[in-house]
Amino acid sequence: MSLRAKLFTGTATAVSLLLLAGTASAAEPGAPGVGDPYYPNSGNGGYDVSHYDIRLSYQPTTDVLSGTTTILAKTTQDLSRFNLDFLLDVSSIRINNKVVSYSRDGGELVVDPKGTLRKGTDLTIVVAYSDKPSTKLVNGVSAWKKTPDGALAIDEPDIAPWWYPSNNHPTDKATFDVSVAVPNGVEVLSNGSFLGNTRQINGWTRWNWRSTKPQNTYSTFITIGQFEVRQSTSPSGQPVVNAYADNLGEYGDAAKASVERTPEVIEFESTQFGPYPFEAQGGIVSPGITFALENQTRPNYSNLFFRRGSNTYVVAHELAHQWFGDSVSVHRWRDIWLNEGFASYAEWLWSEHVGEGTAQENSDFTYDSYPADDPFWQVLPGDPGVDKQFDGAVYDRGALTLHALRKAVGDDAFFSILKKWTAKKAYSDGSIEEFIALAQQVSGKDLKQLFQTWLFTKGKPATAPGAVAGVAAKQAPVEPKSYQKIKDTHALLGAGH
Template identity: 45%
Template sequence: MITTEPRGALVTPPLQQPARRPTPRRRGAVVAAGLPAAVVALLAAAAGPAAAATTGSSGVGDPYFPLAGNGGYNVHHYDLTLGYDPKTRHLEGRAVITARATERLTRFDLDLKGLKVTSITVNHAKAAFRRDGQELVVSPRKALRKGQEFRTTVTYAGTPGPVTDPDGSLDGWIPTDDGAFVAGEPQGAMTWFPANNHPKDKASYDFAITVPAGRTAVSNGVFRGQKTAKGRTTFRWRQSEPMAAYLATATVGTFKVEQYTAPGGLKVFNAVDPREAAASAAVLKKLPSVLAWESTLFGPYPFKGAGAIVDRAPQAGYALETQARPVYDRAPDLSTLVHESAHQWFGNSVSLTTWKDIWLNEGFATYAEWLYDEQHGGQSAQKTFDALYASPASSDLWAFPPADPGSGAHIFDAPVYSRGAMALHKLRTAVGDRTFLRILRTWASDHRDGHGTTAQFIRLSERQSGKDLDQLFHTWIGTKGKPSKP
């Protein structure tokens, strides 16, 4: 993510082509008529723990967003069928969620806020459900075995709207004058589909989004086609590589669409609000070259689809790296395009395991901006670093350590972005350009389609460089206050 307010050459290898529920109840013992008490006791003992009711937790334990995500299962695939009318702002949805139980489950949760659920089935059998804040609590008719794959179908409808984040910004389903700007970081996925809403659980997606003819619905991955009937058009999309729920989008508007195939076979789909088209044209034309340049630094582009969604959504006030197709609330400048494109490697393909580690997303994407400037006739990364270091000790830049912002209210503040980038520059100067690039490429490769932590990145940097880097990382991402030496 990046707000849309203004905010020595590196050696690169050759271009390469293209991861609170109540205390659990136990089943009551049923005494079989006519059986001796000793036999009943033996039968009960044989049943053992398997007869116990078990429930998936209502969160995955993230310290900043304790109710985000759910325990007891992992999602493999979401199949989302949506219908949206921008005039009435009414959404109808059907989510088919394929998952695998990681423990025996008599009950599990999904994250869903503000929409009315009309029915739920689990493995085609009607399931009981109730609402508890953002938790949709599902009780299957038959308990799910540990390791069992199961399919949950949720039918729902209502008027979606955004959530307000701890920093006061909006995310989720944000209505616009011609549709909706859909950007879910960090909480907003639950405003428009039931999900295991934490980056720890990534899945593939299929989308079928129906809107009035003349509107366009844009989502993630590769465009699969459209069909118009009876005044409504259905757009189909497929995101085959794993994706965190917050990176999903279903942005709707009156868009000018451009499609083409970039070098290497990459499918590009751009959707631009006509009011932003003139201001966007020159920057969007550079997208293939930006992705090619980033591929030389970070390794092959990690997805089959690419592109941009340029909307007019002043109430949002930011751009977001929605997977394979970032969404911009207005015409982006080149630095913003570079930033959101870099997130496709850092944040999307390699995802967080906890929001505390968000500097691994934002610090890396910000440093990509510095490197792009350095290699394209702009200021060197060292000069950018020096200018930031000149900030007084009272500056917000030094208010908290990038690797621990302290709460969800600060995950998009200056230390995460700029001081995170400064830490990477210090790493680069400590290990040299070639080793630094090898670290970035190995990080993107080893954790592709998966997850990473700050501790893992530090260990990788030390292995690749052969240096003890504890003090460097402690100083630049582990402590608050301005370091005494640049």
């Protein structure tokens, strides 16, 4: 959010033949990025990851993180070398059990197998490392958040390079096993299902988590510290793990009154967006961050969202990201409207569901709240640029865009579009252009001008979503009961990016 950083197990002879087959001139280095215009060095070319096994130890008093990450991948071209996105100090790298050489190029870890890795080769890459993540700076800042009793590896678009080597772009998803040992009395939270903790003989406890659905790198997290951990089962039968930092103070009850409703919110959003795409549920509240992030299966929330009492709107926002952002991720970071506009619209849907203002009322009041000369209307949600990627316009004008679509095609077609999108693109990625094409296909309408107006044209559109062109409103819209809570929520969400 705040930073812009960016099996094979055969015989030794067979491994050597795979590594050295062909001539060096026939192979090429993997690209240092996937070609994302916003972040040219984000991700890497030449291979596709299927699984990460992250096994670490962390000492909160010294901020030393050490251990190994094992990456299962397959080459997608003949490779002479390839990159991993990683910042910490490395002690060794092995490919299919063979020690290989490596070098650094900024935030890129360049791996040289000293031979050709043929296209289609299964790779087991083991990286051993030890370092203090908070000392690794990009543009003068570390995304690793050290706290008095632990640390939080939470950020967007980049957090992975501070704690595990990866192909760090949403277009290369994988399953994850995350295992972290910490001193007794310290908790470790992560994504997916909790596999239990093991008390070790040396005064440490190892915490184990597993994500069985494809997961992108920035939504993979660890939160370390002292927490009250609550485990339950949702009405749908899924495991629910919520955690609340011991030092939430007066915000603790309001946080619990909000996050404990996670299964209820998921149940509602499933009626709007389609079946919940993951295997577990939950949420974490901590003062270690000032924003919220849609970490897959288990969003992390700042305690500040609950400073004025319970707030289910931020919960509705981050849980909507489970469909829009986590299951269906951005193809390129300029497609961020597909994440934030949709999660913001989910707040309006939740408002209507709980009787605190309809989506139409929230749309009308939001549209009316920004004068035509407000800089808000100069940001293009469809391509906001790196500096404005998480601007308020991406959230609010993004939600207005969806309401304009809803009014243009009708409720049946609108919700059919959302459900078809989340089903067609599940566990993958998508672009704005692909969404527009689907919307036109499902509705049978030409919607190019609608999206051009709301996503790609500067200035305030002449009429609010659902208004009749040329007919002036008789009076100013009435503020919905939910509006101020949603506005406060967006102010923190934007500030955290």
